Amino acid sequence: MKNNILFLPLILLFMFGFTFSNSSTIEETINTTYKVNQTIVSSITFKIKNAGIGVDGSFKGFQGTVDFNPDNLEASKFDVSVDAKTIDTDNGTRDNHLREEEYFGVEKHPKISMKSTKIEKISDGKYKATFNLTLKGTTKAVSFPFSYSKTSTGYKLNGSFEIDRRDFKVGGSSWILSDDVKVFIDLEVKN
Numbered sequence: 122m123k124n125n126i127l128f129l130p131l132i133l134l135f136m137f138g139f140t141f142s143n144s145s146t147i148e149e150t151i152n153t154t155y156k157v158n159q160t161i162v163s164s165i166t167f168k169i170k171n172a173g174i175g176v177d178g179s180f181k182g183f184q185g186t187v188d189f190n191p192d193n194l195e196a197s198k199f200d201v202s203v204d205a206k207t208i209d210t211d212n213g214t215r216d217n218h219l220r221e222e223e224y225f226g227v228e229k230h231p232k233i234s235m236k237s238t239k240i241e242k243i244s245d246g247k248y249k250a251t252f253n254l255t256l257k258g259t260t261k262a263v264s265f266p267f268s269y270s271k272t273s274t275g276y277k278l279n280g281s282f283e284i285d286r287r288d289f290k291v292g293g294s295s296w297i298l299s300d301d302v303k304v305f306i307d308l309e310v311k312n
Contacts, residue, residue, distance in 0.1 A: 161187060164307040165203070169286070170299040178210030178219075180233070187310065189278065191248075191269055194240045199252070202234035223293050230257045238262070246270055250280070256289040267306065275311040 163183045168175055182204025189197045205227040208216050220227045232255075239251040243266060251264040267280025285300050292298050 162309045162311070163201075164305075166305040166307075167302050168305075169302045172297045176210070178208060178216075180204065180209070181207040185234075187278075187308065189240075189269070189276075189310075191242070194242060194248075197237075197240045199235060199237040199240075199250070201236075202232040205231055205233050224291055226257050235263075254284070256284075257291055259289045261288055272309070272311075275309065277310075278308040279306065281305045 161183075165180070165183075166177055168177045170176070180203040183201065184203075185199070185201030187199050187201065189199070191197075205225045206220060208219050208225065208227075210216055210219065219225055222229070225233075234255045235252045236255075237250055237252050241249050243249055246269050247266060248269060249264060249266050251262060253260050254263045261284070263282055263284060265280050265282030267278050270277050282304050284302050284304065286292050286298070286302050287294075287300055
């Protein structure tokens with residue numbers, strides 16, 4: 122019984138990571154004068170290793186604005202967020218622990234947000250975005266490549282990047298929790 126009690130905190134630390142997935146209405150600027158309402162489906166997965174084992178979870182509450190035009194990158198921008206309280210790692214006890222101050226501190230910091238500062242073309246269908254990522258009250262610049270492709274109903278954006286959780290004061294000084302968090306972003310905008 123004593124071993125089970127000691128194992129619970131390790132499991133809670135072990136399962137840090139998240140994804141957000143939701144459908145929301147957004148407004149996308151096609152050019153400077155024409156705007157159209159569209160639906161966006163988002164899946165943003167965060168994965169981390171704890172004690173050498175990969176872990177992930179999910180967030181809901183995706184909202185914001187995606188203004189992307191591959192022919193006008195200067196005017197393109199992303200300003201999106203998720204509701205930090207909706208963290209779901211398929212374990213309610215762990216989720217409640219991750220909402221506490223040592224991890225996401227959701228009472229003081231209810232949103233995780235990304236706001237683009239620069240978008241540039243790398244090659245056909247490939248772009249690089251620089252964002253200000255705000256997590257737990259700390260804002261850091263993050264750059265990453267992403268792909269753009271048209272679909273029969275709209276378009277898709279896919280990319281990934283890594284952050285150091287310690288840069289955002291998430292998870293304290295845990296020695297069993299990896300510092301590196303891998304983030305995978307998939308957005309599908311439908312007309």
